Amino acid sequence: MAQTRALGEPILSMDEISLSFGGVKALTDISLHVREHEILAIIGPNGAGKSSLLNVINGVYHPNRGSVTYKGETRAQMRPHVAASQGIARTFQNIALFKGMSVLDNIMTGRTLKMHAGFFWQCLYYGKALNEEIEHRHKVEEIIDFLQIESIRKTLVGRLPYGLQKRVELGRALAAEPDLLLLDEPMAGMNIEEKEDMSRFVLDVNDEFGTTIVLIEHDMGVVMDLSDRVIVLDYGRKIGDGTPDEVRNNKEVIDAYLGVSS
Amino acid sequence: MSQAADSAVSGETFLTLLLEHARVRPDNVSIREKDLGIWQSWTWKEVANEVRWLACGLASRGFKRGANLAIIGDNRPRLYWSFAAAQSIGLVPVPLYQDSVTEEMFFVLDNAEIEIAIVEDQEQVDKLLELLPRCPRLKLIIYDDPRGMRHYSQPELLPYSELRDIGREYDEAHSEFYPSAVAEGKSDDVSVILYTSGTTSKPKGVCMTHQALIDAARGDVQHDGFNEKDEILSYLPMAWVGDHLFSYGQALVAGFTVNCPESSDTVMTDLREIGPTYYFAPPSVFENLLTQVMIRMEDANRLKRWIFSACMDIAKRCGAEIMDGKSVGLFDRAMYALGNMLVYGPLRNNLGMSRIRVAYTGGAAIGPDLYRFYRSLGINLKQLYGQTETSAYVCKHANGESRLDTVGRPLPGVEIKIADKGEIWVKSPGMLKEYYKRPDATAESISPDGYFMTGDAGFIDNDGHLKIIDRAKDVGKLNDGTMFAPQFLENKLKFFPFIKEAVCFGDGRDVACAFLNIEMQAVANWAERKGLPYAGYVDLAGKPEVYALLQECVDQVNADLAQEASLAGSQVRRFLILHKELDADDDELTRTRKVRRGFVEEKYAPLVTALFDGAQHCEIETQVKFEDGRSGTISADIAIRDVKLVTSESVRQAT
Numbered sequence: 001m002a003q004t005r006a007l008g009e010p011i012l013s014m015d016e017i018s019l020s021f022g023g024v025k026a027l028t029d030i031s032l033h034v035r036e037h038e039i040l041a042i043i044g045p046n047g048a049g050k051s052s053l054l055n056v057i058n059g060v061y062h063p064n065r066g067s068v069t070y071k072g073e074t075r076a077q078m079r080p081h082v083a084a085s086q087g088i089a090r091t092f093q094n095i096a097l098f099k100g101m102s103v104l105d106n107i108m109t110g111r112t113l114k115m116h117a118g119f120f121w122q123c124l125y126y127g128k129a130l131n132e133e134i135e136h137r138h139k140v141e142e143i144i145d146f147l148q149i150e151s152i153r154k155t156l157v158g159r160l161p162y163g164l165q166k167r168v169e170l171g172r173a174l175a176a177e178p179d180l181l182l183l184d185e186p187m188a189g190m191n192i193e194e195k196e197d198m199s200r201f202v203l204d205v206n207d208e209f210g211t212t213i214v215l216i217e218h219d220m221g222v223v224m225d226l227s228d229r230v231i232v233l234d235y236g237r238k239i240g241d242g243t244p245d246e247v248r249n250n251k252e253v254i255d256a257y258l259g260v261s262s
Numbered sequence: 263m264s265q266a267a268d269s270a271v272s273g274e275t276f277l278t279l280l281l282e283h284a285r286v287r288p289d290n291v292s293i294r295e296k297d298l299g300i301w302q303s304w305t306w307k308e309v310a311n312e313v314r315w316l317a318c319g320l321a322s323r324g325f326k327r328g329a330n331l332a333i334i335g336d337n338r339p340r341l342y343w344s345f346a347a348a349q350s351i352g353l354v355p356v357p358l359y360q361d362s363v364t365e366e367m368f369f370v371l372d373n374a375e376i377e378i379a380i381v382e383d384q385e386q387v388d389k390l391l392e393l394l395p396r397c398p399r400l401k402l403i404i405y406d407d408p409r410g411m412r413h414y415s416q417p418e419l420l421p422y423s424e425l426r427d428i429g430r431e432y433d434e435a436h437s438e439f440y441p442s443a444v445a446e447g448k449s450d451d452v453s454v455i456l457y458t459s460g461t462t463s464k465p466k467g468v469c470m471t472h473q474a475l476i477d478a479a480r481g482d483v484q485h486d487g488f489n490e491k492d493e494i495l496s497y498l499p500m501a502w503v504g505d506h507l508f509s510y511g512q513a514l515v516a517g518f519t520v521n522c523p524e525s526s527d528t529v530m531t532d533l534r535e536i537g538p539t540y541y542f543a544p545p546s547v548f549e550n551l552l553t554q555v556m557i558r559m560e561d562a563n564r565l566k567r568w569i570f571s572a573c574m575d576i577a578k579r580c581g582a583e584i585m586d587g588k589s590v591g592l593f594d595r596a597m598y599a600l601g602n603m604l605v606y607g608p609l610r611n612n613l614g615m616s617r618i619r620v621a622y623t624g625g626a627a628i629g630p631d632l633y634r635f636y637r638s639l640g641i642n643l644k645q646l647y648g649q650t651e652t653s654a655y656v657c658k659h660a661n662g663e664s665r666l667d668t669v670g671r672p673l674p675g676v677e678i679k680i681a682d683k684g685e686i687w688v689k690s691p692g693m694l695k696e697y698y699k700r701p702d703a704t705a706e707s708i709s710p711d712g713y714f715m716t717g718d719a720g721f722i723d724n725d726g727h728l729k730i731i732d733r734a735k736d737v738g739k740l741n742d743g744t745m746f747a748p749q750f751l752e753n754k755l756k757f758f759p760f761i762k763e764a765v766c767f768g769d770g771r772d773v774a775c776a777f778l779n780i781e782m783q784a785v786a787n788w789a790e791r792k793g794l795p796y797a798g799y800v801d802l803a804g805k806p807e808v809y810a811l812l813q814e815c816v817d818q819v820n821a822d823l824a825q826e827a828s829l830a831g832s833q834v835r836r837f838l839i840l841h842k843e844l845d846a847d848d849d850e851l852t853r854t855r856k857v858r859r860g861f862v863e864e865k866y867a868p869l870v871t872a873l874f875d876g877a878q879h880c881e882i883e884t885q886v887k888f889e890d891g892r893s894g895t896i897s898a899d900i901a902i903r904d905v906k907l908v909t910s911e912s913v914r915q916a917t
Binding site: 142154 | 298299410412413525527
């Protein structure tokens, strides 16, 4: 991997975030920084609070305590629409695409927030609405080209194999031209070849568009190869934070998650 | 053809043809490519300019006439222009197969002393950079698609767009350079070196002159009446003589439009969008299309299935005859018209073949069902015969004369002679000049009186059509003296949709035996319908049910053979199903998907021994190479089946 790009200032900071559902403490006093252009992996056993953390970042869950600073603005909590309009996009652990729509249309939905023509003109499909559509379609075609899914452009998503659906979901997130991309287990359930492809795309997104990426992943090989930094969660607490090598050698992390290596 | 184009000037080259089109029809579309979902077009005038700038760009780098330039990638307009640009300043383009692994590529780069390479994308650049230390002559690598190339800083690399801009400036500064360079080109200059696929030995570079290719292309254009309104889809490898002849030679002679698909995965969609009028595909492509149609029909509801099969019955009875203009009864004509409305028309449209005037197939034998199917739909499918060394210009079916078992009459200007062992000797206007740096091979292949020895065995039938049986050197004998033509048997076996590949052995042995490869898609579908569970290719190939299925196919082939006296003795008596698909990456097939029988026999020696010593099964472990260059092993215990001999009497009783 070409490590020529420079990591910038923190784009996102979380300060002492705590989140509980009734008596269950999902996250406890989590503080972390995500720096610009970085690929940050979050790992941890099942139920460690990884997905909850992503949900706090894009405002689906509201933390009980603590604050989130994104692009210099500190808030007690994010709101989903604020997150989306401020350049945070994500994919989901269980694919959340529109199965009855084509790949093209699914990716087009990622552009929704950038469409400004009114309902009336959209219905007429004329004037500003038409020009906008052409412009957005161009952007979407660039993404289709980038992800090499030309051959399934007009296929219904429901008919695609799982690995390709994951790729389409990434496409939809990219369509929003995010500054911060949250990937929730992008490689779960994939075979080796699909994982290699997906890893390549994640690196390319980071490299070509300069997108900051936070990803949750269970495949340690992938995590160690892809990420600049790894954060380890266990029972809602942060028990490790550092480069892949540092994390690999962290005693607490080994006990909690990686297992004892002989 | 216009009169002007017919009166060929003596100094005719592909460049004079290109400039002529740019003058006569500057605004006609010359080439299209689908980019970002939209078809982009370039007119002849634009193409002539692009070629000029690229040529000037190359010249500004100081390459001398006679240097060789490699072209590697999928069919892209800029790569086609590279041919013309190279030729205009006296460089010789050498197209390479884009899916070659690095070692195969090294052979050609080294053998052809390549100095410049114009390639499509990062994938090809990576291969060349790997080979760079071993190819000291290679000084410049030009790439078309900049994707993923941001961090490459090797001094040999240059983006296509940059070279073109350099060329444009150079052209403005030296405007007299390009016309004089083009004028220097002579029609007997070598215009291209095409490497043979290397079925039997290391690939050889076939040197073609402008004159030979233009004559061959012009012969084809006149034979089929192509003109500037025709459209073709160029999706076959650029390194293959066929594509070079159709998409470059004929396009420049006739001035028709070449369409480049978006990617190799989208060919079917692109075919439908373009609707070419002239189409070439090897039998395997036609077979894939048919398999897809059949699989989808099997999933359709009963009414649709009934309409489909009823209409196809009518089409099989009279479709091809109606197309050939033979006399057909009024009732059948009416029924065919109805079927055309309900089934054939929509199906042709779905296949992207609505506008086809002429479709060709060649390179391998085509199955009777397949051939009949397309012709009965009203698609004018014909066969042609030729090889790299003759610019694929030897025999072709004329309209209305298409027949399954022949490859047509010799084309105008072609002389054919049948030599010893039935070997076909050809004298064609499109003959090679020589093999590159191989005077020995040139002398071996061209007879003293100027015939090219094709190595194919065949004969001319009573109607003057050429019939091909097999490779002359492959035709052998069983121990009892029966003629054994392996390819003939293999083709018969491969006509069944369940059999993808077959390899027959028998020369110098008591009986004929065969390796079979299942066609995964068709067999998997069959297994699904039968409710037969399986874990993957290896497992499916070893199922007794699948053996029984293929045994029926073999039985039928034997029944066919039993009716031909000379071949009745070479029936397949034992067969096995291979646990892995034969693959070009493992050297078992050539890049054009022809079986390398000798190599397979050596690689699977234990299996061959088991076939002939009467064993009931055999264990084997095989090395396989994956696409990314890694290798692994597959092991399996392969069962061997005996097949009963069919006598001609039993066939007669059964029918």
